[in-house]
Amino acid sequence: MLTTAASPRFGSVTAESRMKGTTQQKPSLRNRLCQWGGDARERTIMMISEWAIVVAAWIGRRPQPIGPDGCEIMLTGRFDSINWILAHLGPLAASKECKRLWMVSTNPVPDLPKVTALYPPKWLVTVAGATLARLLTFLWAALHKRPHVVGGFHLMYNGIAAAIAGRLAGARSMYFCIGGTEVANDGVIDQPNCFIRKTKANARAQRRRLAVVSAFDTIVTMGTRAARFFQDHGVVSDFHVVSGGIDxxxxxxxxxxxxxxxxxxxxxxxxxxxxxxxxxxxxxxxxxxxxxxxxxxxxxxxxxxxxxxxxxxxxxxxxxxxxxxxxxxxxxxxxxxxxxxxxxxxxxxxxxxxxxxxxxxxxxxxxxxxxxxxxxxxxxxxxxxxxxxxxxxxxxxxxxxxxxxxxxxxxxxxxxxxxxxxxxxxxxxxxxxxx
Missing domain, CATH: 3.40.50.2000 (Glycogen Phosphorylase B;)
Structure with a gap:
């Protein structure tokens, strides 16, 4: 039987306070101000994104038919692990219905059949930063190469860029929802590498995110719970549950x-x-x-x-x-x-x-x-x-x-x-x- 004589120590602030954001103490004034600033910034970004998707649809090109050789696909995402790329891109590129796959990245993309890596110019990375340079390269490449499908891993900011690029290039937009629902997080943490850590859930932010998610033609979730969440909240896109493929x-x-x-x-x-x-x-x-x-x-x-x-x-x-x-x-x-x-x-x-x-x-x-x-x-x-x-x-x-x-x-x-x-x-x- 498990005894818990030592467990009171684990509730101490001494051990857990070293983990950022893991204590239950009341947020400081500085943290509350940061929370407010982060919420305001997110609302602004989401509102601009909604308008950008609408404008892109007005001025965008017509879709191109898919030829007998299959789809041409262009994706972007921040992959810190080669395993991630192999698991997600490998099975997709191996499909007999995939003619070619471009991956716009700032990290090295391993050699895979039918996969071509596109990297932003070094000068653009220096001027704009890695994330913005990658997304600008993605938008330019989508307009130039006109793939049948454009997609982004994670909603912020890759998915948003894919929704805009899809409208502009006349391509099907695809959102890969990787981390749970990425919209409802119960106040745990916000999108990775984008906004500050949250101390509570934000219903208004969730509604704006759902509005952006609704703009995608196809949504790929890793599991059924995420797909069910979106459907229960009125998202009627084309849903597919596809995890990464493991060797x-x-x-x-x-x-x-x-x-x-x-x-x-x-x-x-x-x-x-x-x-x-x-x-x-x-x-x-x-x-x-x-x-x-x-x-x-x-x-x-x-x-x-x-x-x-x-x-x-x-x-x-x-x-x-x-x-x-x-x-x-x-x-x-x-x-x-x-x-x-x-x-x-x-x-x-x-x-x-x-x-x-x-x-x-x-x-x-x-x-x-x-x-x-x-x-x-x-x-x-x-x-x-x-x-x-x-x-x-x-x-x-x-x-x-x-x-x-x-x-x-x-x-x-x-x-x-x-x-x-x-x-x-x-x-x-x-x-x-x-x-």
């Missing part, structure tokens, strides 16, 4: 000793709530002193998280590996995958882990319920619940037979997200564009 030759169960008990792979940022994972590790260590946990990934909170590890007294239990290109090898040496995020879509990291045969114990957020079935291949845990999380981890670590059964079920569940299956979904979607 099962790379991610597969390993038949070797597993010295790592718990593994978490994520960007070290506030919405991932790695402080909750560390609190759970401390509780597990109270019952299993030799438990070994590994955190794969890097980010701006690493120093604060390492300090929290010291404050919780779990230095001997937790290892930070930093960014790793061979995630599959780390998963192959691990028993259980953990993700404690406040918001997610259908995270590729969870699919990769489960395809590698790891049961997943994750926050019950976003679309993770599409993949994780509690008591079968892992557990869905209410977010910010370190004691419940620790209880499930102890249950699996203490029962080798159950861990083995869950491992097999996890692998079987994840195989429907294999790359070939995702490519077949894209075959059906792209072929529907002809009509």
């Amino acid at each position: 099962s030759m790379r991610f597969h169960p390993a038949h070797e000793p597993k010295p790592i008990d718990l593994i978490l792979t994520a960007r070290l940022s506030s919405e991932k709530r790695i402080d909750i994972f560390l609190q759970a590790v401390r509780l597990v260590a109270g019952q299993l002193p030799d438990v070994r946990a590994v955190i794969v990934g890097d980010g701006h909170l690493r120093a604060e998280l390492e300090q929290m590890v010291a404050e919780l007294g779990v230095q001997s239990n937790v290892t930070f590996t930093g960014h790793q290109n061979d995630v599959e090898n780390w998963l192959g040496r691990s028993k259980i995958f953990v993700l404690t995020s406040d918001l997610e879509g259908l995270a590729l990291s969870v699919i990769e882990a489960m395809m590698s045969g790891l049961p997943a114990v994750v926050s019950d957020v976003g679309d993770l319920g599409d993949l994780v079935e509690s008591g079968v291949n892992g557990y869905l845990v209410p977010r910010r619940s370190p004691q419940l999380l620790a209880g499930h981890l102890l249950e699996l670590l203490s029962d080798g037979e159950k861990l083995k059964v869950f491992s097999h079920a996890a692998h079987q569940s994840a195989m429907r997200y294999e790359k070939a299956a995702t490519t077949q979904r894209w075959d059906r979607i792209l072929s529907s564009f002809r009509t």
